Amino acid sequence: MKSNGHTESTERRLRDLLLQGLAGDARAYQTFLQELSAYLRGFLRHRLRGLPDDVEDLLQEILLALHNQRHTYDAAQPLTAWIHAIAKYKLIDMLRRRALREQLHDPLDDDLEIFSSADLDAAEARHDLGLFLDQLPPQQRLPIVHMKLQGLSVAEAAAACGMSESAVKIGVHRGLKALALLMGAKHED
Amino acid sequence: MKTDDFVAMLARGDAGSVPPAYGRRFAVGLGLGTAVSGLLLAGTLDIRVDLAAALRLPMFWVKSGFAASLILASLMYALRLSRPGTPVGHAPGAIAAPIAALWLLAILSLIAAAPGQRLPMVFGVSWMVCPWLIAMLALPVFGGSMWALAGLAPTRLRMAGASAGLLAGATATLLYCLHCPEMQAPFLAIWYVLGIALPTALGALLGPRYLRW
Numbered sequence: 075m076k077s078n079g080h081t082e083s084t085e086r087r088l089r090d091l092l093l094q095g096l097a098g099d100a101r102a103y104q105t106f107l108q109e110l111s112a113y114l115r116g117f118l119r120h121r122l123r124g125l126p127d128d129v130e131d132l133l134q135e136i137l138l139a140l141h142n143q144r145h146t147y148d149a150a151q152p153l154t155a156w157i158h159a160i161a162k163y164k165l166i167d168m169l170r171r172r173a174l175r176e177q178l179h180d181p182l183d184d185d186l187e188i189f190s191s192a193d194l195d196a197a198e199a200r201h202d203l204g205l206f207l208d209q210l211p212p213q214q215r216l217p218i219v220h221m222k223l224q225g226l227s228v229a230e231a232a233a234a235c236g237m238s239e240s241a242v243k244i245g246v247h248r249g250l251k252a253l254a255l256l257m258g259a260k261h262e263d
Numbered sequence: 264m265k266t267d268d269f270v271a272m273l274a275r276g277d278a279g280s281v282p283p284a285y286g287r288r289f290a291v292g293l294g295l296g297t298a299v300s301g302l303l304l305a306g307t308l309d310i311r312v313d314l315a316a317a318l319r320l321p322m323f324w325v326k327s328g329f330a331a332s333l334i335l336a337s338l339m340y341a342l343r344l345s346r347p348g349t350p351v352g353h354a355p356g357a358i359a360a361p362i363a364a365l366w367l368l369a370i371l372s373l374i375a376a377a378p379g380q381r382l383p384m385v386f387g388v389s390w391m392v393c394p395w396l397i398a399m400l401a402l403p404v405f406g407g408s409m410w411a412l413a414g415l416a417p418t419r420l421r422m423a424g425a426s427a428g429l430l431a432g433a434t435a436t437l438l439y440c441l442h443c444p445e446m447q448a449p450f451l452a453i454w455y456v457l458g459i460a461l462p463t464a465l466g467a468l469l470g471p472r473y474l475r476w
Contacts, residue, residue, distance in 0.1 A: 095274070104274035111266055134269050139476065141273045143416040145285075146346050155348035163347065163418040167475070203264045221276040228276070246277055254476060 081154075084113070084189040089153040096144060107137055114161060116191035121165065128168070130199040135257045136164045142251050158188050164258075171261040206256045214249030217242040222250075289342065289411045296407025296431070300400045300438055308396065308442045322446040325368070329451070330440060332361040333433035333459070341408065341426040345415035358429065362456060369452035387450040393443065397435050397458025405431035405462050409473060417474050424470020425463050432459030 088106055095103025114136055118129045139160050147156050207215050213235075220231035221242065232239045264272075304310075317323045336357035343351045373381055387393075408427035417423030436455055445451065 100274050100276075104270060107270040107273055108267065111270060115266075130266060134264070134266055137266070137270060137273060139416075142476070143347065146416045148346060148349070151346075151349060156346075157348070159348035159418050160416070198265050199269070203269075222272050225275050231276075243277065251476065258475070 217245035292407035292411030296404035299403035330437035394458035398461040400435035424466035428463035428466025
């Protein structure tokens with residue numbers, strides 16, 4: 075059991091990192107996602123005891139959802155509530171799609187215990203990002219491959235894709251949203 | 264892919280490129296939808312000929328005030344629902360209040376009326392078309408509000424869809440006040456509310472499918 079003080083300082087620290095990230099600091103943003111993923115892994119391990127193999131896949135889906143929806147975070151609002159709502163949405167969506175709601179050992183009411191336990195044991199997700207990417211149209215796939223996977227700048231990615239810079243940004247944005255839907259839909263297979 | 268690599272991928276390149284598109288998205292969706300609904304009203308129905316005279320009647324303002332407060336309440340509800348983890352607060356109460364007030368007014372006016380007047384007060388002259396016309400006028404606004412919600416992050420999809428439908432129905436009702444000659448509270452309490460309920464039910468039906476992210 076960690077104290078409330080610990081949870082509050084985690085909340086403050088992660089919130090600061092996220093706000094720096096939203097202001098354009100990619101390193102702060104990466105640290106935010108990195109530290110958060112340990113907490114989310116703990117949260118998911120606890121709730122998916124019957125489905126241990128799905129933890130890492132779902133964790134990555136939640137991280138992608140947080141990334142795609144980061145513009146919906148309101149700095150006046152507790153970070154915990156925002157993250158919990160998104161994690162719970164993705165968790166329930168997955169369980170509903172798999173019709174496996176009985177696997178849910180604990181009720182998911184309004185418990186905000188995301189930050190109560192961390193699990194640093196990062197693992198490999200089973201899903202293959204490459205297979206999802208192959209399903210995207212080229213104007214979304216190419217910007218993601220060049221900018222997000224190979225790490226090119228917007229200008230370099232635009233040159234490599236033969237697209238305008240704004241088309242590259244839109245391609246990344248829409249492509250990541252499409253990727254989130256593809257990842258969610260795989261639970262029905 | 265390892266989660267650490269996945270995180271690095273997410274953070275690369277576009278961490279900060281976040282447009283603060285919150286109210287703007289609703290303004291665009293709602294504005295365009297209302298404009299199309301307005302054209303639909305002007306094109307298929309008529310603005311009531313006695314509008315200038317009606318503007319002086321209190322009941323006209325009761326009608327439009329009912330619709331306007333429902334617009335504000337459902338917009339507040341939709342905005343709250345589209346942001347993960349934001350409590351809906353007083354929005355459900357703010358939605359229920361104008362409906363309850365209208366029903367109360369309807370019951371009181373029925374009690375006060377002579378028995379022979381009651382049926383005409385309930386059915387007016389247009390009960391058969393009124394709910395359908397409101398629902399028809401609501402469709403463009405419904406499309407606009409669903410579009411606005413789909414770009415945000417509602418986590419309760421059925422409720423979010425219903426809030427988009429309610430917002431559309433209330434907006435359509437406000438426009439419909441420019442056309443509809445009915446001025447009796449019992450008529451409004453039944454047929455207007457039914458007209459608003461139709462797009463609301465449609466939203467609840469479509470929300471889980473179209474608002475997913």
